[in-house]
Amino acid sequence: MWTAAFTLALAAMPSVTLGATRRPHWMNRRDTALPIYRNSSYCVSERVEDLIGRMTLEEKAGQMFQQMLFVGENNTLFDGGSGYNSTKVAIGEMYMTHFNLVADIEDAQAVAEFTNLIQETALETRLGIPVTLSTDPRHSFTEHIGTGFQAGVFSQWPESLGLAALRDAEVVKKFAEIAREEYIAVGLRAALHPQVDLSTEPRWARIKGTWGEDATLTSELLVAYIKGFQGEVLGPHSVSTVTKHFPGGGPLENGEDSHFNYGKNQTYPGNNFDYFLTPFKAAIAAGARQMMPYYSRPIGTKYEEVGFSFNKGIVTGLLKEELGFEGVVLTDWGLITDAEMDGGIFEARAWGVEHLSGLERAAKILDAGCDQFGGEERTDLVIQLVNDGIISEARIDQSVRKLLREKFILGLFDNPFVDPEAAARVVGNDYFVRLGEDAQRRSYTLLTNKDNILPLTNLPEKTKFYVEGFNATFIETRNLTTVDTPEEADYAFLRLTAPYEPRYGVFEANMNAGSLAYNATEQKRQAAIYSTVPTIVDIILDRPAVIPEIVEKAAAVLGSYGSSTEAFLDVILGESGPEGKLPFDLPRSMEAVENNMEDVPFDTRNPVFKFGHGLRYASKCGDEGKCT
Ligand SMILES: *[C@@H]1O[C@H](CO)[C@@H](O)[C@H](O)[C@H]1NC(C)=O
Ligand SMILES: *[C@@H]1O[C@H](CO)[C@@H](O)[C@H](O)[C@H]1NC(C)=O
Ligand SMILES: *[C@@H]1O[C@H](CO)[C@@H](O)[C@H](O)[C@H]1NC(C)=O
Ligand SMILES: *[C@@H]1O[C@H](CO)[C@@H](O)[C@H](O)[C@H]1NC(C)=O
Ligand SMILES: *[C@@H]1O[C@H](CO)[C@@H](O)[C@H](O)[C@H]1NC(C)=O
Ligand SMILES: *[C@@H]1O[C@H](CO)[C@@H](O)[C@H](O)[C@H]1NC(C)=O
Ligand SMILES: CC(=O)N[C@H]1CO[C@H](CO)[C@@H](O)[C@@H]1O
Numbered sequence: 001m002w003t004a005a006f007t008l009a010l011a012a013m014p015s016v017t018l019g020a021t022r023r024p025h026w027m028n029r030r031d032t033a034l035p036i037y038r039n040s041s042y043c044v045s046e047r048v049e050d051l052i053g054r055m056t057l058e059e060k061a062g063q064m065f066q067q068m069l070f071v072g073e074n075n076t077l078f079d080g081g082s083g084y085n086s087t088k089v090a091i092g093e094m095y096m097t098h099f100n101l102v103a104d105i106e107d108a109q110a111v112a113e114f115t116n117l118i119q120e121t122a123l124e125t126r127l128g129i130p131v132t133l134s135t136d137p138r139h140s141f142t143e144h145i146g147t148g149f150q151a152g153v154f155s156q157w158p159e160s161l162g163l164a165a166l167r168d169a170e171v172v173k174k175f176a177e178i179a180r181e182e183y184i185a186v187g188l189r190a191a192l193h194p195q196v197d198l199s200t201e202p203r204w205a206r207i208k209g210t211w212g213e214d215a216t217l218t219s220e221l222l223v224a225y226i227k228g229f230q231g232e233v234l235g236p237h238s239v240s241t242v243t244k245h246f247p248g249g250g251p252l253e254n255g256e257d258s259h260f261n262y263g264k265n266q267t268y269p270g271n272n273f274d275y276f277l278t279p280f281k282a283a284i285a286a287g288a289r290q291m292m293p294y295y296s297r298p299i300g301t302k303y304e305e306v307g308f309s310f311n312k313g314i315v316t317g318l319l320k321e322e323l324g325f326e327g328v329v330l331t332d333w334g335l336i337t338d339a340e341m342d343g344g345i346f347e348a349r350a351w352g353v354e355h356l357s358g359l360e361r362a363a364k365i366l367d368a369g370c371d372q373f374g375g376e377e378r379t380d381l382v383i384q385l386v387n388d389g390i391i392s393e394a395r396i397d398q399s400v401r402k403l404l405r406e407k408f409i410l411g412l413f414d415n416p417f418v419d420p421e422a423a424a425r426v427v428g429n430d431y432f433v434r435l436g437e438d439a440q441r442r443s444y445t446l447l448t449n450k451d452n453i454l455p456l457t458n459l460p461e462k463t464k465f466y467v468e469g470f471n472a473t474f475i476e477t478r479n480l481t482t483v484d485t486p487e488e489a490d491y492a493f494l495r496l497t498a499p500y501e502p503r504y505g506v507f508e509a510n511m512n513a514g515s516l517a518y519n520a521t522e523q524k525r526q527a528a529i530y531s532t533v534p535t536i537v538d539i540i541l542d543r544p545a546v547i548p549e550i551v552e553k554a555a556a557v558l559g560s561y562g563s564s565t566e567a568f569l570d571v572i573l574g575e576s577g578p579e580g581k582l583p584f585d586l587p588r589s590m591e592a593v594e595n596n597m598e599d600v601p602f603d604t605r606n607p608v609f610k611f612g613h614g615l616r617y618a619s620k621c622g623d624e625g626k627c628t
Helices: 002-011 044-054 057-063 087-092 108-123 160-166 169-186 215-230 273-285 312-322 358-368 379-387 393-409 420-426 430-442 472-477 520-530 548-553 565-572 590-594
Strands: 065-070 098-102 132-135 240-246 265-267 290-293 297-299 339-341 344-346 445-449 464-468 481-483 491-497 535-540 556-560
Touching: 044 393, 057 065, 057 379, 057 393, 065 087, 087 108, 098 108, 108 169, 108 420, 160 169, 160 215, 160 430, 169 215, 169 420, 169 430, 215 240, 215 273, 240 273, 240 312, 290 312, 312 358, 358 379, 379 393, 430 565, 464 472, 472 481, 472 565, 491 520, 491 565, 520 548, 535 548, 556 565
Parallel strands: 065 098, 098 132, 240 290, 265 297, 464 481, 464 491, 491 535, 535 556
Antiparallel strands: 339 344, 445 556
């Protein structure tokens, strides 16, 4: 049913056409033959070689950087500032052609027009190499520039953890196909995901973007994900994926994160290094095009104790030679140059090589085997390395060849433009939105349901609800009466963010880290509600919360991974039933968490719930009707 409807929706979509006004000038020169790299009659490798033969060192250096692309006022080109060159300079004078879009997408047509403007700017350069635009995930609820964006006008889905909770590769495939359609419609052709790290250390701040704690489940789902974005073979209707973070984030020392100096170490006290490789092997077998090593440096392994992108044993030895990966290796953002962040300095993540100069860092990254520098625009360093004879131009060519190949296969040389009006129709269409909402509802994970209190069906008229963390106005539109205090209520609905400890500024503070338990004050506050009124708790499991006290006292507890108030109500009121299963264990105590080994899954003592836990309603709930 789902498949048939999906095919119909795709068939109904207009194909993207190149408007007459968008024809680049060289296309109109009918009198002269096109250069080979411009002529689609030639095969990709011929076109690549032809183009490389025409490129200056400066033009090659430009290919090796992927920088953030900011949008100027009123969708104009960004003027530069805060350490970033203007887009005109980056494209026109530094020959950069890879960027990740840093902007919310609230108007698909405007974004499509903007990406066309970027492509026009690129076409005006000497060789007219088109731009490849990439993005962090954009289909969920959390906004954290640096790791992901809220859905905006895109269809809205639970985080990847919610897709993992569904244990259904078909849903993952549909998600990825829909995300691909929405990306392509606005001109995004590379995904800086999937994130296939494993949540073996429950405190780590980046679990939200993973598929949880289990290597086998992650491996199964990521195959569907990569195929959904790329298709069976990469082509003009593909989004190229960047699988990250090699060789597996997760085992961060004490659960800190390696964006920050204090979190730079990855540790393997359980000798379990290979566990993290399982998903990467699956990704390579599935045709993953690009890989991103993590910021961290490994401690106590046979590898050099330097960040993974500086690490020849990891990138060349393990990834390329042992695992046979032949695609593009893109570093994580900002390994060479300090940047501005939250009004302070955001130190370059040159872990273990802090003492090296920018030039030496760049040389070490290239020597390790990386092809492209993320979040940097230091083309000057690559040029100097070649001019000084430290790195050969042939080595640069190896990387540039791979990067250009990707552009040719994606069809960007043959048509870099998108159709803004089609973008407005495709992005966030009713069908895509409906499937996203369905996934939000189904991924709810029912942890407890005392006396089968849920679903709340046949509620007497004038039943009163005390609500926290939800859109109360929306709840009223469902004809539920809300009240201001638990004492007046018949039921309470609490939506809670999983516990974390506040950190500095904005960027760092947005990466929820530290303790997984609520503090004593908050526990006391909640306990007063639980003892006053039967309470349904919806806890957002962006991390494996330590909540034995809630499990004991609340009437029902559901875990969610990004869902609207509407999805919550649909589940609570029995319009549909929760189907999720936990993608990780929920630990018993912080003591148990502190005693876990960072690299070992499922090793906190006596967890409150195990991986895979998830109840169903005792009553039957149909897809279309209420629970009976
Ligand atoms: C493309 O190459 C083919 C094969 O060499 C040639 O016949 C054709 O004229 C070329 N097209 C253009 C527009 O140059
Ligand atoms: C952006 O658009 C607004 C409204 O049209 C206009 O007032 C403003 O001057 C524009 N800004 C720029 C930089 O063009
Ligand atoms: C990382 O590991 C090294 C080597 O064991 C140790 O000296 C250091 O204190 C650890 N932590 C940080 C933040 O560097
Ligand atoms: C809350 O719901 C109301 C009614 O549906 C809606 O108009 C409003 O935009 C919502 N508020 C937020 C913050 O989503
Ligand atoms: C809410 O109640 C009004 C008036 O009784 C009714 O017209 C409307 O259909 C109800 N809405 C829902 C969502 O049940
Ligand atoms: C306890 O937690 C609450 C909510 O998470 C927070 O607002 C408060 O600042 C915390 N109190 C202390 C003493 O840490
Ligand atoms: C052409 C140009 O303005 N290049 C600048 C780009 O940014 C780097 C680093 O900030 C500067 O050193 C360049 O001068």
